[in-house]
Amino acid sequence: MENVIIIGAGCAGYTAAIYTARANLRPLMLTGTQPGGQLTTTTEVENFPGFPDGIMGPELMTRMQQQAEKFGARVAWAKVDSIERRDDGSFLLKAGGEAHHAKTVIAATGATPRHLGLPGEEKLIGHGLTSCATCDGAFYRDVPVCVIGGGDSACEEADFLTRFASKVYLIHRRDELRASKIMAERVLDNPKIEPVWNSVVTEYLADDKGEMRAVKLHNLQTKEDSELEVACVFVAIGHIPNSGFLGNLVETDENGYIIQKPGRTATRTPGLFAAGDVADHYYRQAITAAGQGCAAALEAERYLSGH
Ligand code: NAP
Secondary structure: EEEEEEEEEOHHHHHHHHHHHOOOOOOOOOOOOOOOOHHHHHOOEEOOOHHHHHEEEEHHHHHHHHHHHOOOOOOOOOOEEEEOOOOOOEEEEOHHHHHHHHEEEOOOOOOOOOOOOOOHHHHEOOOEEEEEEEHHHOOOOOOEEEEOOOOHHHHHHHHHHOOOOEEEEEEEOOOOOOOOOOHHHHHHHOEEEEEOOOEEEEEEEEEEOEEEEEEEEEEEEOOOOOEEEEEEEEEOOEEOOOOHHHHHHEEOOOOOOOOOOOOOEEEEOEEEEOOOOHHHOOOOHHHHHHHHHHHHHHHHHHHHOOO
């Protein structure tokens, strides 16, 4: 029986692993399908303390993994399909056909990029529709592309894409960016980025080969419809928390974010803790996720010493 299983391998998961490993709990991490979490799909991280010159997201995650393993954390590349609580208070997890048994569980499963839900969307993913500029930006050199959204992610993606694309349209449903001031200014000052204000994408248009060729736009103010030719659409409209597999073990809000005990990482199930973006719809930063991972580890440790 494991002392603690950490589900998810982003900032929250690795920090929980570092702390529980240093407390001699020999944590087992089940990483899921995107080890390293959202930072593996980002470029430079400029606001993680300790890196005055910035650090690339994937490198930061590799370093966190090395740090966790150095203290004895075990990392298994498996996705948890189900979890149940036994009568003795322990947890049974099924992951890729294997069963794991643990006294405590830290859910640090993060959140997945949201899409618009337009017809034909699934077929176009990977054919000119994506939510990862870092992964796919370099495929679209010297062609026009667009980014949907007005937050920090959208601005970061738009800025990054100007390295490759001939033009980057930033399609936003309002006429003011939600992004932080520094990001918004960077985007609005970039001559290769053209904001398309008060507009929503109502249709993706594919060519004969099934590749993206344009989007249909609706201007919410003028009510006019138009077409914009783009070779790729980068969607950056927020995320969906990965909490569904926990079922009734956790209480969630209307958007699926896990509700923790006030000021804590404890959930409604004793021995089950939640950390990072799966529970945090407010801060959603790498450093706050790491902080929650630390808090969850300390709570798990105290729970174990009390039982
Ligand atoms: P976000 O801040 O929630 O922004 C989502 C954007 O998408 C908003 O502009 C929103 O429009 C728009 N949107 C949402 N649903 C839409 C829909 N159905 N159709 C059209 N547009 C839609 O999400 P995020 O940009 O992913 O950022 C999440 C968090 O991570 C934030 O706290 C952000 O600060 C942080 N972050 C930080 C960095 C960094 O510091 N380097 C980088 C990336 C993200 P409205 O504005 O009209 O609501």
